Amino acid sequence: MPAVQHMKWYGWGVEGVSFHHEDKPALRPFVQEIIDLDLATPPKPRTQLSDLDIPAPRISPELHAALVAVVGVDNAVDEDEDRIVHTYGKSIRDLMRLRGNDLPRVPDVVVYPADEDEVQQVVDAAIAADAVLIPFGGGSNIAGSLQAPEDETRPVISLDLGRLTKLLDVDEEAGLARIQAGALGPDLEAQLNARGWTLGHFPDSFTHSTLGGWVATRSSGMQSDKYGDIADITRGLRMVMPGRVLVLRGLPSTSTGPSVREMVLGSEGRLGVITEVTVQVHRIPEERVILGYLFPSFEAGVAAMQEISTSDASPSVTRVSDAGETRFSFSTRKKSKGVSVSGLVSKGLFKVLERRGWDLDAVCLSFVGYEGGPDHVRRQKAIVKKIIGQHGGILLGKGPGELYDQKKFDTPYIRDFLLDRGAAADVSETAAPWSQLVPMYENVTAAARKAFAQIGVQGWVMCHLSHSYHSGACLYFTFAFRHDDQEPLARYDVVKSAIQQAFIDTHGTLSHHHGVGTEHAPWLEQDISPAGVQIMEGLFAGVDPGRNLNPGKIT
Ligand code: FAD
Structure with a gap:
């Protein structure tokens, strides 16, 4: 097998790295409060690879030999673990299906070409044999972009790009x-x-x-x-x-x-x-700094981000969390004293906020990033500071921004930790014009809460704004609920669908940066109109009349 790095077959990241809550004392009471889950609950025994019913490869000896002739025997792999790693991406649905032994169509072989010429030969061999070919990068997508159609009877080849890295x-x-x-x-x-x-x-x-x-x-x-x-x-x-x-x-x-x-x-x-x-x-910029700010409300933060986007400032990051996500961020701090703003800020600042009459549990945390030479950074900070002040915000300083920067790549591990304890956590994100963002925020959170009530759970939804443009920004929602293994996917679908439909109903797109795949395909026509879908179908049919190239995704 080639030396290509893959993630754990059952979750995020690499073996040996996982999420721990013991060093974050405020997280356990917070999670207990919001979804009634005790983080001290021992994890359920996890499905082992040997527990899975992995169907035997269905590939003709001729096609297998043709692929081996191109990439070499070591780079045409049909071992179970490699095939399982290439079956799905990393959406919550993918992880639940994997752990639930739901494996209707596993790739029959994984090939690792060394260069473009070998990629061409593999593609041509696949087309000649009427096989399905699915390109594989890191396998991190969360839109259902990798799995072969359940009823696919043709051979399925996963083409891993892991040797083309230069x-x-x-x-x-x-x-x-x-x-x-x-x-x-x-x-x-x-x-x-x-x-x-x-x-x-x-x-x-x-x-x-x-x-x-x-x-x-x-x-x-x-x-x-x-x-x-x-x-x-x-x-x-x-x-x-x-x-x-x-x-x-x-x-x-x-x-x-x-x-x-x-x-x-x-x-x-x-x-x-x-x-x-x-x-x-x-x-590489000379300086790179992310500063933390606080706003008295999400609306004030959104208004400030809008003004920054049309000002002379050109920050690298603009982000503001709603009150719920702010509380979550505070709760993940090491040695935090609580889940209110008092756990984060100094006593002096705490007094300032009280004097200003802020509702401390409605406070919203914001990050703005600056990159460039020292003069540029100084000037950007000054412009942003003025705008943030005009919207009632205050500067927190470097500390929270540095913390966010350090832990941003660790956050995904929380999802597996929760999954191990019978809770689902997932994200849905969109982009919409500035004029729609606050109504959309209200619409989506209301839709999520209604969906939680419909499936009978105590759920949690939180949001941040990020990725600003002249005309609008991305709203990124995270939701979670305890399912206790009671129809987890069916209940997840109710919440996810409610959120996606609320996006479309409030002038949002089906996703700002996660793609369409199979997960978001049901909203494609509402997103780009039937004529748009027709253009796409024509494009795919023209290039790939036999539907050999990753069929079933997008349209
Ligand atoms: P894969 O998952 O391997 O493939 C995705 C799709 O692209 C598949 O359809 C595949 O066939 C196709 N594909 C892959 N490589 C090629 C190729 N060389 N040629 C043709 N087709 C190809 N996304 C963001 O944009 N921003 C984020 O901040 C972000 N955060 C995430 C956090 C977490 C915890 C998770 C799980 C996902 C996140 N994602 C994010 C989603 C995901 O990382 C992106 O969709 C990413 O672009 C997928 O890249 P990949 O290499 O893993 O592709």
Whole structure:
């Protein structure tokens, strides 16, 4: 088996790393209060790989031999664990299905090509044998973008890009870097940093997702306010299609339309296998700082972020949590004294807030990030400080921002911890115009609460605004409830659907940065209209008439 790093088959991240609550004393009472779950509850025994009923590979000896002839015997793997790792992504549904031994269609073989030429030969062999081919990056998607259709009778090949990880070239004048699509975030960033560059793309899944996966799902990183979403960062690419390679050179801009580059962005493997991406890179900034602020209400924070987005300031991060998410953040602090704002701020500041008459449990935590030379950073901070002050906010300082920056890649481990104890936690996010954000926030939280009541649970929903644009921003909702193994997926569907429908009903898109997959496909027509879906179907049918390339995703 090739030396490609994969996540645990049953959850997030690598073996040996998991979430602990003992060093966060305020978390246990907080979780008890919001979803009636005692974190001290021992975890349920976890399903072992040996407990799974893994169907035997269904692939003809001829196709298997053809693949081995291309990639070599060590890089065409049909061992159980590898096939299971490549069956699903990391959505809560994926994890529940895996742990619940729900394995209707496991890939028959996982291939690890070494270069674009081998990718082309694998794609062509798959088409010739009428097999299904599913590109695999880090396997971190949460939109159901990887699993083969349940009733797929043809052979299923998972094509893992894990051996295509090199920074190929940097055009130092243009800041355009050519990078192979299978590079994971840390590896890619290390290769760029060694030459003084950064991509500036840092999704929460950074450690376990790949450049090709980011492009194929239209990903967004937390510094997108400065660097753009992956759709902005991607200036060119190469994609293997049946019988040929699509070549889009790295260009600053072009009027060649409709944009083929945009068609590939978010295509989730339905058009081919992206082997290489030309990305805009930036010199590593001299300074990088994230400051924490507090607002008396979410509405005040949203209004401030809107004003910042149209001001002369150009921060790298703009983020404001609602009161619920603020309480959650405080509760995860080590040695925190409580879950109210008093657990976070100094006694002096606490008194200031009291004097201002703030409702301390309605306080909203905000982060704004600044990058660049010292003068630039100083000027940005001053502009933002003024705007935040005009909206009633106050500066907390560097401490909370540094903490957020340090723990952001650890947060995903909480989901597995809760799952082990009979609770589901998941996210849904959208983007909408500034004018719609506050009504949308109210609409979505009300819809989630109604859904909790409908399924008879004490649920929790919290939200933050992030990724600001001139016209609007992303709202990111996290929800959780204890299911005690009582129809967990059916109940999850009620809540998830209510939230998604509330997005559409309030002028939001089905997802700001997680893609469509199968999870969000039911809202596609409402998102882009029937005519939009027809255009997409025409595109996919034209490129892939036999539905061999990751069928069933998006449309
Ligand atoms: P995979 O999951 O392997 O694949 C995703 C889709 O892309 C599949 O359809 C696959 O076939 C296709 N694909 C992958 N590689 C290629 C290729 N080379 N050519 C063609 N098709 C390909 N997303 C964000 O944008 N921002 C976040 O902050 C963020 N945070 C997350 C946090 C957690 C805890 C989790 C679980 C997910 C998060 N995600 C986030 C979602 C996920 O990380 C992204 O969707 C990511 O872009 C997927 O990349 P991947 O390499 O893991 O792709």
